[in-house]
Amino acid sequence: xxxxxxxxxxxxxxxxxxxxxxxxxxxxxxxxxxxxxxxxxxxxxxxxxxxxxxxxxxxxxxxxxxxxxxxxxxxxxxxxxxxxxxxxxxxxxxxxxxxxxxxxxxxxxxxxxxxxxxxxxxxxxxxxxxxxxxxxxxxxxxxxxxxxxxxxxxxxxxxxxxxxxxxxxxxxxxxxxxxxxxxxxxxxxxxxxxxxxxxxxxxxxxxxxxxxxxxxxxxxxxxxxxxxxxxxxxxxxxxxxxxxxxxxxxxxxxxxxxxxxxxxxxxxxxx
Amino acid sequence: xxxxxxxxxxxxxxxxxxxxxxxxxxxxxxxxxxxxxxxxxxxxxxxxxxxxxxxxxxxxxxxxxxxxxxxxxxxxxxxxxxxxxxxxxxxxxxxxxxxxxxxxxxxxxxxxxxxxxxxxxxxxxxxxxxxxxxxxxxxxxxxxxxxxxxxxxxxxxxxxxxxxxxxxxxxxxxxxxxxxxxxxxxxxxxxxxxxxxxxxxxxxxxxxxxxxxxxxxxxxxxxxxxxxxxxxxxxxxxx
Numbered sequence: 001x002x003x004x005x006x007x008x009x010x011x012x013x014x015x016x017x018x019x020x021x022x023x024x025x026x027x028x029x030x031x032x033x034x035x036x037x038x039x040x041x042x043x044x045x046x047x048x049x050x051x052x053x054x055x056x057x058x059x060x061x062x063x064x065x066x067x068x069x070x071x072x073x074x075x076x077x078x079x080x081x082x083x084x085x086x087x088x089x090x091x092x093x094x095x096x097x098x099x100x101x102x103x104x105x106x107x108x109x110x111x112x113x114x115x116x117x118x119x120x121x122x123x124x125x126x127x128x129x130x131x132x133x134x135x136x137x138x139x140x141x142x143x144x145x146x147x148x149x150x151x152x153x154x155x156x157x158x159x160x161x162x163x164x165x166x167x168x169x170x171x172x173x174x175x176x177x178x179x180x181x182x183x184x185x186x187x188x189x190x191x192x193x194x195x196x197x198x199x200x201x202x203x204x205x206x207x208x209x210x211x212x213x214x215x216x217x218x219x220x221x222x223x224x225x226x227x228x229x230x231x232x233x234x235x236x237x238x239x240x241x242x243x244x245x246x247x248x249x250x251x252x253x254x255x256x257x258x259x260x261x262x263x264x265x266x267x268x269x270x271x
Numbered sequence: 272x273x274x275x276x277x278x279x280x281x282x283x284x285x286x287x288x289x290x291x292x293x294x295x296x297x298x299x300x301x302x303x304x305x306x307x308x309x310x311x312x313x314x315x316x317x318x319x320x321x322x323x324x325x326x327x328x329x330x331x332x333x334x335x336x337x338x339x340x341x342x343x344x345x346x347x348x349x350x351x352x353x354x355x356x357x358x359x360x361x362x363x364x365x366x367x368x369x370x371x372x373x374x375x376x377x378x379x380x381x382x383x384x385x386x387x388x389x390x391x392x393x394x395x396x397x398x399x400x401x402x403x404x405x406x407x408x409x410x411x412x413x414x415x416x417x418x419x420x421x422x423x424x425x426x427x428x429x430x431x432x433x434x435x436x437x438x439x440x441x442x443x444x445x446x447x448x449x450x451x452x453x454x455x456x457x458x459x460x461x462x463x464x465x466x467x468x469x470x471x472x473x474x475x476x477x478x479x480x481x482x483x484x485x486x487x488x489x490x491x492x493x494x495x496x497x498x499x500x501x502x503x504x505x506x507x508x509x510x
Contacts, residue, residue: 138450138465139421139450139465139467140421140425146416146418161456161457164454164455166452167453169448169449171418171421173444175444176443185446188417190450206457208457225456227457
């Protein structure tokens with residue numbers, strides 16, 4: 001059976017509606033959401049209510065956590081202090097806009113969802129804030145999946161969709177200075193595991209403007225990345241009308257990863 | 272001159288053992304640096320004399336370089352040095368009496384010094400920590416999956432990781448490793464074979480059991496304080 005996995009909706013209602021429509025057209029009813037329902041975008045309440053109405057199982061994302069907990073998160077991907085200031089502004093705006101009921105909903109979202117061999121998280125099994133980038137150290141990536149006792153790890157947070165297969169692994173170990181004195185050697189075979197990043201519905205950072213999500217067939221284990229067009233102009237206008245930084249709209253319209261180049265190389269994560 | 276590190280942990284207030292180790296090290300050839308990888312304190316005995324000695328070494332003492340361990344973390348938690356958190360894990364696992372014993376074992380005047388200790392040291396390509404690079408309370412042992420050990424090495428970007436939390440003494444080498452990675456994204460497919468260079472995780476022991484590490488040869492020697500190792504050892508690194 002096919003299941004759809006969506007992530008990083010970021011209060012972009014037209015994008016969410018378009019993706020849900022695309023999922024519906026494929027006859028898929030099993031949907032899991034990996035969080036970040038809010039942040040950056042202009043319709044946080046509307047997006048939360050849509051996900052709630054459709055009863056889509058959802059993990060808590062880093063924005064969901066931080067808006068609720070008032071951490072005013074430092075997202076380590078901010079390329080500059082200027083970008084971070086805009087992010088903080090968006091946090092405050094979102095916090096002010098959210099209804100109490102919707103804040104409670106975000107506060108009670110689980111960190112992870114497990115379905116048989118699949119584990120669904122926002123960032124990584126360790127933290128909603130950890131990025132599992134597509135080219136990160138392969139052993140470290142495998143460790144995240146294996147120690148979470150999953151065969152397939154679905155994540156988001158990077159806003160870049162990918163499917164990564166880690167296979168044919170082994171590690172050889174030798175015990176030196178052992179008691180008893182004999183040196184012991186062995187080779188451990190590593191299991192094949194996959195990491196599937198669903199990308200982002202509401203704020204793509206893959207170089208294009210289309211919303212992305214993934215479809216997984218739990219029988220064939222096939223995973224496909226889906227790209228969906230939506231009415232970007234509508235979201236951009238809502239961003240401007242809401243008083244959010246206009247650069248958020250410019251970024252969406254042009255499919256840029258960041259709104260500006262890093263201008264402060266010394267920027268250090270607050271956490 | 273041979274450069275050696277002496278790696279000590281789990282003294283838990285035991286000044287006699289510390290003095291025995293200092294005495295041992297005075298007889299050990301080479302240029303020795305002494306690292307104390309946490310658990311200088313514990314609930315069993317008053318720790319003030321040991322802490323005072325660590326902070327104010329005698330003129331002929333080797334200067335100790337200390338980091339904090341699990342017991343230091345507990346007292347800092349309980350004393351409000353970690354925000355609103357308290358030592359709940361200790362309270363649940365060992366009971367209120369042990370929490371009280373711990374706080375009674377350490378004079379409050381030492382808490383600022385303990386709070387200023389680092390999580391670990393990175394010397395050359397070696398990480399020196401109490402538990403693991405993930406958590407001060409994590410036990411790394413010979414039974415820890417190699418993939419986990421490799422991850423803990425990778426997090427610190429080191430080739431050798433010295434750990435104390437398990438109290439065990441071991442030297443586990445990750446001699447080689449390989450994994451094939453295939454990534455599919457919107458730009459297409461790419462394959463990569465990743466290999467592991469030789470790395471190692473070393474359990475340094477606790478209390479009287481400590482470790483000497485020869486920086487030049489990468490050999491470890493597991494030592495018991497006060498035990499005459501000279502007669503037992505031929506060369507360095509094998510007992």
